[in-house]
Every structure is written in structure tokens, then in C-alpha cells.
Amino acid sequence: MTSTARIAFLKGHGTENDFVIVPDPDGRLDLPATAVARICDRRAGLGGDGLLHVVRSAAHPEARDQADQAEWFMDYRNGDGSVAEMCGNGLRVFARYLLHAGLVEPGELAVATRAGVLRVHLAKTGDVTVSMGRAVLPEEGVVVTLDGRSWPARNVNMGNPHAVAFVEDLAHAGELRSVPPFSPAAVYPDGVNIEFVVDRGPRHVAMRVHERGAGETRSCGTGACAVAVATARRDGVDPTRTGTPVTYTVDVLGGSLSITELPDGTVEMTGPAEIVAEGTFDPAWLTAALA
Secondary structure: OOOOOOOEEEEEEEOOEEEEEEEOOOOOOOOOHHHHHHHHOOOOOOOOOEEEEEEEHHHOOOOHHHOOOOOEEEEEEEOOOOEOOOOHHHHHHHHHHHHHOOOOOOEEEEEEEOOEEEEEEEOOOOOEEEEEEEOEOOOOOEEEEEOOEEEEEEEEEOOOEEEEEEOOOHHHHOOOOOOOOEEOHHHOOOOOEEEEEEEEEOOEEEEEEEEOOOEEOOOOHHHHHHHHHHHHHHOOOOHHHHOOOEEEEEEEOOEEEEEEEOOOOEEEEEEOOEEEEEEEOOHHHHHHHHO
16 A cells, blocks of 8 residues: 555445455555554444455465465455454455456356355345355363353354354343453464354344454354354254255344255355445555554
């Protein structure tokens, strides 16, 4: 970024998990954590739960080895500027942007991420379906404690770490601006996304989430996938053993997502993705953001 360049941006969201999108096909922009945090600041910047840096895989050092499988790399950053492995809602919005910009055609699309190459089914309009890969279920879990209540939390990794706690009331999760206390801390040395879950009906749950690096968000795609898998196991359902897919509806504060676990263990997420605005950063403001 320089003091004279005008940098394009867009805003988008998936079930109200919102992102600043920065197109940079040739990987020419330097996006330090301080600048990302300022851009995502809801008072001093554009505001967003995270930032989607759109780069060709061949132009990014972390994705060059994926360039033969996916042309585009989702360089995702949390709202505090930290680097993240994956973001499910972000991936849907990322794909919607590529179509919006005329960079891809509707249909099947491969996107490189820090969690590997993931596949997206992209229609001209409507919901986007993302193949999120397989869930990993480490044996080590944690206990989450808030306001005198404690719950065991299931450890689920969807390319990024999650702790899923089933509670009696979503209000028990508290304000969720700060990280809910959990132990032992060594289970998640790099931090964790923590989901609080209640039942709404057969194959239907609702959740709130504290996202690592962002606080409470209106939605979390990888979190919804982790919740669906954890709920299925709690319910005694494992498609890799039964050979039958299972689908859960997961309500988030910003809407609903449909999560399906297939017999091969792959998790698919379907939900909306919208582009709502576009413009350019003011060059002087960008310089101040980097100061």
C-alpha cells in the first residue's frame, strides 16, 4: 500500500458474518496485521469480522504449491489482523465475489486455503455450497466455565480448531466479547473458536460463537460444521459407519445454515453469500492505517 494508490474494496456477508474483500490478483499488496485490524474496525475503519484478500495462488508464497489445483487463494485474516486457516462463511463470500467480478463461471470451483484446496458449487444466484473437507475429532476436550456453570466441550477441527459445548440456554454463554475461560489451555495452544449450542428440534440446533480473533460474530461457517458433526456424534450418528448422509439445520444469529456430513466423512455447508457494497480506500487514510 502507498499513500497515492487507491485500493479497491468490497463488503460482503454470509448469514451476517461480514467481510472486507480486497482484490489483489497479482499479490502486490502488503497487508500487515495493523492495517487489517484498522480496516476491520467498526468505528475507525470499514468494519468487518474479517478480511478476504483475493490473490491468485501462483502469486502467493503460501499457496504456490496449490496453484495446479486452484487458481485463486483465499488469504483470510481475522478482524484483529491475525492470520487464520479457514473461514466457511468467508469462503462462500469469496466465491460469490469471484463470480461477481467475472473471474469465474457458475458451477464447480476449487479455492486454495490454508486448510487445503476446497470445492465450491456456485450458482448464478442463491445459496452457495462449500465442501469443507472432513472433520477431525481429537480425543482431548476441554471444560468451558462461565458464571459458575461448566460444560464439557467436544474438540472438532474443521481446518481450524473448535470447542463445542451443549448448554441449556444460549444466554448462559454471556457477552462473548472476551474469550470464554476453558481448561486445560494446552489443548488449544493457538486459541480456539468456542460454540455454545442448544437443541431446537430433530436435526435442528442453534448456536452462538466466540470466534478466535474476532469475538462474538453473527455466524461462523466452520463453527456450524463443527456443531453439526458434534451434534451428530452426541446423537449416536456417524455417516462413515452407517453409509447414510445426515443433515442438520444450524441456526446462527444471522440466519440458518444447512450442514450435511456424507458417508466419506466430507462435510458440506450450504448458505447465502452476498456482495453489498464496493468502493476504494482513501490513500491518506491507508497511510494512517499503516502508521
